[in-house]
Amino acid sequence: MNEVSILPISIGEFARRSRLSLKALRLYDAMGLLLPAQVDQTSGYRYYLEAQLERAKLIGLLRQLEMPLSRIAEVLELHGVEAAQAIARYWSLVEGDLKTNRKLVHYLEDYLGGKGESMYEIQTREVPQQKIVGIQRHVYVKDLSGFIAEAGDELLKQLAQAGLRGSGPAFVIYHGQINQDSNGPVEVCLPFEGSLEPTGQIRLRLELAHHEAFTRITKAQVEFPGILKAYDAVEQWLKDQGKGMSDSPREIYFARWDKIGPDDPACDIAFPYA
């Protein structure tokens, strides 16, 4: 605005004017995120410049977005539009989480309100040995449906390029815990016949014959977090029957996803058992 003063500012005044706490300023100093312009060698007193207020305020605002300090440091490496884009990227993650959690709240409201106490009918079947192609990755809940769609398309494309077709419905194996926000490895699989070479991220594998217990759910029931109840139902059934799981749980998508309504059968939740 006017001529910028180069008079050093004490930490107290700098704290007031930047709307940060003394504790925070000392922490940012120690982390190297916001270094005082000058530190008195003998007293250890920190002195800042007015010109540093802008950075300090920006840090404060980013902290209000709950951005981790390490990520703030990255943003501050950038300038102008690039910094703005970095913030937008961060924020889209936050909004993504929020969407998932919003669904969860609706689910809980229904659940606790006494609605949706649906029963799941458990069936069993034998699954013959089959050759499959698959793509495996670690993925978070909020990226799950995107990953499944994407990987499924990729598998179909690869088969098509080799002049082959899938020989059964695609399915998804959850090798890791279906945990709340972190998710173990997930594998999208497609059975096929013929011969093919593994390429890049695509792996070929032989799924052994096994028995599985499953329940058939509708497209609406696939939605997180309601789908967890289907898993629980099958698991409970196995337990009641005294049978143990012999492999990771899976979802078999036998329907054309985009051509069915919310109340049409869409998917089987299955546990191999021994």
Place this chain on the structure above:
Amino acid sequence: MNEVSILPISIGEFARRSRLSLKALRLYDAMGLLLPAQVDQTSGYRYYLEAQLERAKLIGLLRQLEMPLSRIAEVLELHGVEAAQAIARYWSLVEGDLKTNRKLVHYLEDYLGGKGESMYEIQTREVPQQKIVGIQRHVYVKDLSGFIAEAGDELLKQLAQAGLRGSGPAFVIYHGQINQDSNGPVEVCLPFEGSLEPTGQIRLRLELAHHEAFTRITKAQVEFPGILKAYDAVEQWLKDQGKGMSDSPREIYFARWDKIGPDDPACDIAFPYA
């Protein structure tokens, strides 16, 4: 579903089936949030019942909403619809924060994108001594505008009941730091003439005559967090003039809030000085 087994479950199996970690389960035990049905006296082994799975899963889902464990404990005290309402109350807080932060992101994008580098014209004036009625409270940023509107209405109503009217524009004094998410005491004030008795939350006070530096901003500029720049501009001006603040900063709302457009002058940001 079937006959509920009363066989005790080891912590490992309980962890898998509840999708919680061992660490979490031990913590919830220590906190009293989820006590094992039985603890072996000699070995210290924890044993749970299947019937406890429901509570455990609910805790896990609420944790995914980042609900603090203490608040989860409160929710679990309730049942059915009441619990659902408690969750909804919590979630509305989260959504409220989110709205504020969303504005902040837009502001930062504009700011870093180089837009909105507006100048603030600083003026000064004398303010005569005046008698005021006020309501003071601690309030968070996201509740601020609601509080101001509400308190303002309340003050007008009280004056009207005493057959009086305001003798000048309402203003808001920020006694505490205008911090990011916590906010010191805020006082909504209305000057008046005549005599009145203090009632309940309404206090009477004499504002002494003083000088103040201020800048006039538009309704659009009042929006958080852009308004902070106006504060900074006045503060900077005082600093440049070598003057010190003699009282808390304030906002004077001289316009009819609901009858002006976004680019009309709406409010003065003022600092008393000596």
Place this chain on the structure above:
DNA sequence: CCTTGACTCTCCCCCAGGGGGAGGCCGCAG
């Protein structure tokens, strides 16, 4: 019956992002 391997126990340290306070300098005004 014993051994082995898988579980489980407690205890301790670690993370972010500070808050609160103790005990001790520093600096400036009267």
Place this chain on the structure above:
DNA sequence: CTGCGGCCTCCCCCTGGGGGAGAGTCAAGG
């Protein structure tokens, strides 16, 4: 020169766990 407020470092505290050490336990197989 004396006080008082400001500032320093250091330490412990919080939440919600994760990681791992070292030791005790449980159940199945040999």
